Each structure stands twice: as C-alpha cells, then as structure tokens.
Amino acid sequence: MGIRGNGLRKKSNPKPILGYTDTETVKLDLDNMPFKWVKYWSVKTLKQFRLRGLIILKSSASSYHVVFDRPVPWSKNVGIVAWVCLVTKHRRLTEWLVMQLIKKGSTLRVSSKKDKSPPRLIYRYGEQEQQVKDFLQFRKLGKALARAEIDPSNRKQKDISDFKHTGCSLMSRVR
C-alpha cells in the first residue's frame, strides 16, 4: 500500500530556521555531552571568566546550549569559547566556533528544526539581568515569529504587540 492508500499525506511547507545572533553574549553549543558535564564545564567557565550567571537550554537529546550573562567584546568572547574548546577537547564545539568566526557573530537556534523541537530552558545559575534577559526576550520574539510564519493572515493581536514591545525596547538599547 502506498502513502495515499493509507490516507497519510507527506508533510509539506517546511520552514526556515530562526536563530539569535550577536557578538557580545558568550554562548556555547555543546552536542553529544551528558548534562552533568555540561553543567560542570559551564560553571567552571563562569568562575574562570567571572561571567556572573548562565542558563542551559536543551536543544535535543544530549545536546545543550549555554548562554552567559556578562556582556564581553567579540575578541574576548572568542577567547572564552576557544578556551572551553581547549579544555573540553570537544570537536563539535570547535567546529561550531570556527563557523561563528567565519560569520563574525555567534548564533543559537530558537525555533524548531526538522524533527527537533525549539530549545527549552532547563537550568539557571547566578544573575540573569543582562545578556540572559535579552536572550530570553529575543527567544520569545523568535517563537512568535516562527508562529507567524505558519500562517501570516491568521496572526493574533497578542503576537504583534509582543513584537512592538520586545523589538523596539531591545533595539533602542542596542543602538
């Protein structure tokens, strides 16, 4: 029996992936690493470079994203991630770093990707007042944008008000 015979349809309308990019937030993309190691290396990095606070997001099974709170210049940011690559000997993180260096800005995914769901917040540590707060606001915006992509004509008023508040306030701070 074919797909049509079973009454099933092939999934259509694939979407682009949405990510959050900036230069001053220290971010790590740790794939294929158990959570206890992710936590250990994140806290060690935080203490080594006095990054004040962090959050850990689970992006898929045994893959995690880490976002630190203290803003740093791009050169310092790259130095910190390179240090983590060196001490953890994590090949995937090193590849990710090289890609971010080519782009001159680091990106973490905020929307769903293929069969993976959007990253979800699982751990908080220390202060969350600066970059973590901005990241979470932008993540909210990204999620709303991903919803809007599905059907632009059917968007809700709440979503648009979210864009106005989040986007404008963030950008006025950035500029």
Next chain:
Amino acid sequence: MKSIAVYGSYLARIPVKQRYWVKRADGVIQRYWKHTKRMKVAEMSGRYEFWGKGKDLYQAVVKAHKYMPKRFVNVSAEKFAEHPEQYGYQGKWIEKEVES
C-alpha cells in the same frame, strides 16, 4: 549588534550561467560568464541576518518565507521588507540538516 538569523536549505529558480571565451589583443584567451535568460531550479543554502524594530522584523521574516537568500545576506529588516526581490530569489525552503 543583535539580530535574527533566518537560515536553511532551499530550492530556488536561478538564472543559468554560460561561459564563453574571448581572445584578447595580447593573445590570452580570457574566460567570461554571462547570465542567460534560461532559468534552472537549484538546491542551495543561505542565510539572512535581520536587525531592526519588532514590526519590521515580523514583516521581514514573513517575506523571507517566499524569498530565498542569495547566500549570506546581512540587511536591515526595514530595507528587506521594502524590496525583498533585491536580496533573494523566489523559491521554497526545504528540510535538510544545516549547521547554525
């Protein structure tokens, strides 16, 4: 600067390039490329980096659903929303493994 990244693989209609040679005055045969009127569907990957206000970001992301980026495009959301055809080809996104 903070920005929203829209990225992935896509199928787009792009003009077919054709190569031709011209013999220069100094005797060197120089190769050139020209865009023909023929179009082909190609699988590529690309990326937009949008910055701007929330409303512009919304409009830009909705239009990015239809216009595929010409490789790496770093543009203000407001400019892109006004003239998306300048920054992208018409096409559709496909689900394929890409790195961030």
